[in-house]
Amino acid sequence: MQPSLFNPGKISLPQAELDYRTDFLSQAKADALLLCFRQSLNWRQDSIKLYGKVVKIPRLQAWYGDADCTYRYSGLTMTPLPWTEELWELKQRCEQACGHRFNSVLANWYRDGNDSMGWHADSESELGDNPVIASVSLGACRNLDFRHIHSNEKYRIALAHGSLLIMQGATQQYWQHAIAKTRRVSDGRINLTFRYIKA
Ligand SMILES: O=C(O)CCC(=O)C(=O)O
Ligand SMILES: [Fe+2]
Numbered sequence: 001m002q003p004s005l006f007n008p009g010k011i012s013l014p015q016a017e018l019d020y021r022t023d024f025l026s027q028a029k030a031d032a033l034l035l036c037f038r039q040s041l042n043w044r045q046d047s048i049k050l051y052g053k054v055v056k057i058p059r060l061q062a063w064y065g066d067a068d069c070t071y072r073y074s075g076l077t078m079t080p081l082p083w084t085e086e087l088w089e090l091k092q093r094c095e096q097a098c099g100h101r102f103n104s105v106l107a108n109w110y111r112d113g114n115d116s117m118g119w120h121a122d123s124e125s126e127l128g129d130n131p132v133i134a135s136v137s138l139g140a141c142r143n144l145d146f147r148h149i150h151s152n153e154k155y156r157i158a159l160a161h162g163s164l165l166i167m168q169g170a171t172q173q174y175w176q177h178a179i180a181k182t183r184r185v186s187d188g189r190i191n192l193t194f195r196y197i198k199a
Contacts, residue, residue, distance in 0.1 A: 013146070013155055017169030022160050024097065024136065030162030034138040036086050037190050041107055058181075059115040065104025069197040071126055080104055087192075094134035094194045098166055102134065102194035110142060113185035119147070119178040122167070126197045132168040134194040137161065140187035146175045159191070 011018040025033070043060040063071065064087050065080035083091070091102055108117065122133055137159040144165070146155040159165060179191075 011155070011157070013175070014148070014151075014153070015169075015174035016146070016171040017167070018157075018171060019166040019168075020157055021097070021164045021166075022162070024093075024164035025162035027162065030138055033086060033090065034161070034190060037107065037138065037192075038109065038188065040084060040086075041109075042081055043107075043109055059117065060109040060111065062107040062109075063104070064107070065197070068199050069104040071104065071106075071124070071195075071197055078106075090136065090192065091194055094136065094164065097164055098132055098134050098168075100132040100134075100168075100196070102196050104197050105192050105194045108191045108193075110140070110179065110189045110191070112188060113140075113142075113182040116181045117179040119176045121149075121172040121176050122193070122195070123172045127172075127195060128198050129173075130169055131172060131195065132166065133172075135159075135165040135167065136192045136194070137163050137165070137189065138191070139189040140185045142179050142182070142185060142189050144177055144179060146177050148175055150174070 007019065009019045009021045011020055041062040043062050045056050045060050047054045047056050063078040063080050064083055067080070069080050071078045087105060091105065095101055110116070122131060138161060141158050141160050144157045144159050147153070157165065
């Protein structure tokens with residue numbers, strides 16, 4: 001769990017490749033994008049079936065990408081909306097930072113500490129083996145918790161405004177992640193996970 005000398009953002013966890021960059025966006029850029037995305041993305045609150053009951057997921061979501069990128073997420077089939085100018089620009093920045101192409105983005109808006117995301121891995125078949133996922137955080141700082149599916153080892157990252165977390169290698173095979181509810185946060189947070197979906 002030591003930052004490496006060569007890459008200060010690298011997090012050393014077994015069977016994971018995580019790179020956390022707090023200086024990805026300037027404060028001004030992150031502020032502007034938070035405002036822009038909150039107002040202009042097509043937010044919706046989807047429902048999922050849980051033990052036979054239809055329940056609203058505890059956050060708002062929006063899905064953008066290339067036209068051929070349909071995606072199943074927690075039992076929902078999502079068809080992407082066309083890229084906005086700001087999302088396209090942010091996608092390009094992520095591609096440069098990761099050295100990897102993306103063709104879609106899932107946006108999540110946690111309105112306050114009561115919104116959350118349960119334990120899961122981004123391991124849908126459309127993502128292929130060992131996907132590279134670029135996760136940009138804007139707004140309130142929220143904890144992203146990781147747990148190893150065999151050893152139950154835990155690791156927590158407080159995802160800051162304007163930061164980039166790159167998840168790649170075997171991370172999604174061996175680790176789940178979640179955003180827990182918290183009483184300490186009353187402000188909103190937007191997270192964008194850029195992905196490459198195979199047609
Ligand atoms: O909000 C976050 O930081 C996590 C989002 C996430 O895990 C996902 O979109 O799959
Ligand atoms: Fe995820």
